[in-house]
Amino acid sequence: MSTAAETRRADGIGPILDVAALRRDFPILTQTVHGHPLVYFDNAASAQKPRVVIEAEGKAYAEYYSNIHRGVHSLSMQATDAYEAARVKAQKFVGAASVKETILTSGTTAGINLVAQTYGRKNVGAGDEVLITGLEHHSNIVPWQMLCEEKGAKLRVAPLDDEGQVVMEEFERLLSPRTKIVAVAQVSNALGTVNPVRRMAELAHARGAVILVDGAQAAPHLAVDVKALDVDFYVLSAHKIYGPSGVGVLYGRQALLEAMPPWQGGGDMILSVTFEKTTYNELPYKFEAGTPNIAGVIGFGAALDYVTAIGLERIAAHEHELLAYATQRLLEIPGLRIIGTAADKAAVVSFVLADAHPHDIGTILDYEGVAVRTGHHCAQPVMDRYGVPATARASLAFYNTKEEIDVLVKGLHKVREVLGA
Amino acid sequence: MSDLRDLYQEVILDHSKRPRNFRELPEASHRADGYNPLCGDRATVFVRLDGDRVTDVAFKGSGCSISTASASMMTESIKGKSREEVDRLFARFHELVTGSPDKKDQAVVPELGKLAVFSGVCEFPVRVKCASLPWHTLKAALEGETVSVSTELSESSSGDGGGKAR
Numbered sequence: 001m002s003t004a005a006e007t008r009r010a011d012g013i014g015p016i017l018d019v020a021a022l023r024r025d026f027p028i029l030t031q032t033v034h035g036h037p038l039v040y041f042d043n044a045a046s047a048q049k050p051r052v053v054i055e056a057e058g059k060a061y062a063e064y065y066s067n068i069h070r071g072v073h074s075l076s077m078q079a080t081d082a083y084e085a086a087r088v089k090a091q092k093f094v095g096a097a098s099v100k101e102t103i104l105t106s107g108t109t110a111g112i113n114l115v116a117q118t119y120g121r122k123n124v125g126a127g128d129e130v131l132i133t134g135l136e137h138h139s140n141i142v143p144w145q146m147l148c149e150e151k152g153a154k155l156r157v158a159p160l161d162d163e164g165q166v167v168m169e170e171f172e173r174l175l176s177p178r179t180k181i182v183a184v185a186q187v188s189n190a191l192g193t194v195n196p197v198r199r200m201a202e203l204a205h206a207r208g209a210v211i212l213v214d215g216a217q218a219a220p221h222l223a224v225d226v227k228a229l230d231v232d233f234y235v236l237s238a239h240k241i242y243g244p245s246g247v248g249v250l251y252g253r254q255a256l257l258e259a260m261p262p263w264q265g266g267g268d269m270i271l272s273v274t275f276e277k278t279t280y281n282e283l284p285y286k287f288e289a290g291t292p293n294i295a296g297v298i299g300f301g302a303a304l305d306y307v308t309a310i311g312l313e314r315i316a317a318h319e320h321e322l323l324a325y326a327t328q329r330l331l332e333i334p335g336l337r338i339i340g341t342a343a344d345k346a347a348v349v350s351f352v353l354a355d356a357h358p359h360d361i362g363t364i365l366d367y368e369g370v371a372v373r374t375g376h377h378c379a380q381p382v383m384d385r386y387g388v389p390a391t392a393r394a395s396l397a398f399y400n401t402k403e404e405i406d407v408l409v410k411g412l413h414k415v416r417e418v419l420g421a
Numbered sequence: 422m423s424d425l426r427d428l429y430q431e432v433i434l435d436h437s438k439r440p441r442n443f444r445e446l447p448e449a450s451h452r453a454d455g456y457n458p459l460c461g462d463r464a465t466v467f468v469r470l471d472g473d474r475v476t477d478v479a480f481k482g483s484g485c486s487i488s489t490a491s492a493s494m495m496t497e498s499i500k501g502k503s504r505e506e507v508d509r510l511f512a513r514f515h516e517l518v519t520g521s522p523d524k525k526d527q528a529v530v531p532e533l534g535k536l537a538v539f540s541g542v543c544e545f546p547v548r549v550k551c552a553s554l555p556w557h558t559l560k561a562a563l564e565g566e567t568v569s570v571s572t573e574l575s576e577s578s579s580g581d582g583g584g585k586a587r
Contacts, residue, residue: 355438357485359460360429363545367425375460389461389483418429419486420438 017318025050036369039404044395046239056302060295086301090249095225100283103250108216109139111235111250116143118260126152129178134160135188138378140214164191164340175207182211186218190379191340192348201230221346223312243303244296264289315398319347326405350391358392368411427541437486442479442496455558455570462488466558492555518542518552
């Protein structure tokens, strides 16, 4: 199971990614769509999987699959070891102090709901406030709306400027002594904006609020260090970091997690159960009721090894170069307007093209083999802010190339030709 | 392999760029709002019924070329028709765009007229909702529904969404 990434690490070769070699790690990238080589630019929705991830998951099922934390038999012990080894990898990946701070979830959405339903329900009361920003994904809006509705609390939203950046003066002004929770994305899925979460955490803490960072879009592109960012909760999804879907991580400060009530009740989250009383398990298991996605978590461990071996700094450098190239090439197309032009951006180009509706753009590009996302990207308030019903979005990964961006540009000329736009 | 031109036919592009009956109808006796949350398409359909007959029909909204053209051509094809004729036309249109298996090998039914240009839609399953949104909205208007129609809340049998948002 040697990968390009591992080979290079052993050789100690410098910062340039050997993209051609890395692409060979991803079996799906050799597919053709409508007779054209696949150009996959929908990475922000979900990234493709390297062979090591597919094989790790398959190997778990083929060789040692069993339920975890249960049996004394060999398979169960082996599966438990592999599962817990993946947790340690996740802990190191986000920079948590211990595995007690590393809750495995089914994804970012589950992580946010967990915090809203436990920390939130315990600490947010009538008249209190939760502060989010104008660029949030629906999954970092709706759980807080539900909480506020239940508690009679108020949801505050820090506005965006025309470039897609949070107006920090407004963010600061909206923080009040009543603010109990601040919840922000580190990177916007619809605009690509990188939020200054370190500064936001500082401001939140100064007002006595805790901060949750939605790292779903950041974790594949930026090195995460929850201690350096000084955040209280950090959530991410495995499937955006080249791992399986249905797996995620919730980092939480140990003291906060200890004080939080459990979320879902069930097996694995208990120490003992009688009909009179249940004693909850210790961290992290207190928040992990039920049989998890065992093989998925093991595959996630393989994904983290893979990404770490390449190095997020090198990934970021390559993607930054691609983003600059994509931005420049796209702007050459008459009538094309990029939505989201923040100074600090990651791997996402959202755009509209003259009168062409994004849905039509998506269909025509698909015929050229180019996969982009079209629609509101689960961020309707962002679309409303910029006065568009939808955008087309090309979201990049380290396995993308400038040649693929050229194919996208060619495809957009085809869109203009077909639609007469 | 189906061709892009099967979907984006000249007539469709013409109606999407210059939609007919694209206006509000202040004297409408029926109206309804339709919404496709997946792509943000919105259509408001206005109908004026005289007894059982559609004497005027118009629409407003924003959408992709398929939904705009479908709305535009729908307004042209139902003007002057009775409720029953409209229902039957919608049924035929629905069969056309969803590629109803039992109709697949039959020639396009003549009563569809110009609407036959939407025959390419059935090769693009994700676009079926675009073509049918205006029709579902029309149906809601005629049935006097006051809630808006959403493509993402399915009626039990429509097969392409078109349920009602609550």
